[in-house]
Amino acid sequence: MAQAAATVGDVTLLINNAGINRLERAILSRDATAVRAEMEVNYFGTLSMCRAFTPALIANRGVVVNMLSILARVGLPMMGSLCASKAAALHMTECLRAELAEHHVRVLGVLPGAINTDMSRDFPRLKLSVTEVFAALANGPDEVYVGAMAQSVSVGLAADRDAVQKQFAGYLLTSTEKR
Numbered sequence: 446m447a448q449a450a451a452t453v454g455d456v457t458l459l460i461n462n463a464g465i466n467r468l469e470r471a472i473l474s475r476d477a478t479a480v481r482a483e484m485e486v487n488y489f490g491t492l493s494m495c496r497a498f499t500p501a502l503i504a505n506r507g508v509v510v511n512m513l514s515i516l517a518r519v520g521l522p523m524m525g526s527l528c529a530s531k532a533a534a535l536h537m538t539e540c541l542r543a544e545l546a547e548h549h550v551r552v553l554g555v556l557p558g559a560i561n562t563d564m565s566r567d568f569p570r571l572k573l574s575v576t577e578v579f580a581a582l583a584n585g586p587d588e589v590y591v592g593a594m595a596q597s598v599s600v601g602l603a604a605d606r607d608a609v610q611k612q613f614a615g616y617l618l619t620s621t622e623k624r
């Protein structure tokens with residue numbers, strides 16, 4: 446990361462997109478290493494990228510885009526450890542936005558629902574195209590909810606957080622549960 450940051454000193458846009466989803470529960474997990482791995486990539490990886498590129502972004506008044514997930518705002522039992530790692534990354538994104546505001550660096554958090562990529566191959570629900578994500582970034586607010594599902598969850602959380610939490614607590618993914 447340090448080498449990359451030193452190589453591209455004129456960077457104006459940092460998109461932290463890398464992420465993993467081990468499809469594991471946070472507590473009743475068969476694979477305890479998943480919790481740590483997801484935190485390493487989704488939280489510490491994103492944080493380390495932000496730290497490495499912050500000097501260049503400040504110098505260039507750049508933009509940071511952290512790819513999060515709507516699961517940063519709700520607890521989905523079958524992916525509990527992913528939810529925790531994305532929630533940590535969401536809060537870090539908020540803190541980074543506050544820290545860098547005086548340096549005129551914009552910090553966006555993108556919270557999509559399911560996107561049609563390799564990561565979501567077992568998830569037969571709403572899917573978005575990647576172009577929709579970039580379209581939302583063009584004119585959106587700092588916290589960008591992408592797709593109808595993510596937007597309805599955001600609205601639902603504002604209206605009745607308890608009801609949305611209970612709704613997500615009831616979700617199960619058959620293919621995951623069978624593993």
Ligand SMILES: NC(=O)c1ccc[n+]([C@@H]2O[C@H](COP(=O)([O-])OP(=O)(O)OC[C@H]3O[C@@H](n4cnc5c(N)ncnc54)[C@H](OP(=O)(O)O)[C@@H]3O)[C@@H](O)[C@H]2O)c1
Pocket residue numbers: 461462463464465466486490512513514515556557558559560561562563564565
């Ligand atoms: N797919 C969805 O439904 C969905 C929904 C909400 C949010 N997201 C988020 O969108 C982002 C992109 O996910 P995706 O759907 O495109 O998943 P994907 O198809 O599995 O791609 C994940 C990407 O992350 C990279 N990556 C993983 N671990 C890494 C590491 N330790 N160091 C560097 N790169 C690493 C992978 O690189 P390699 O190929 O080299 O391993 C790959 O390019 C993630 O942050 C994900 O959480 C996805």
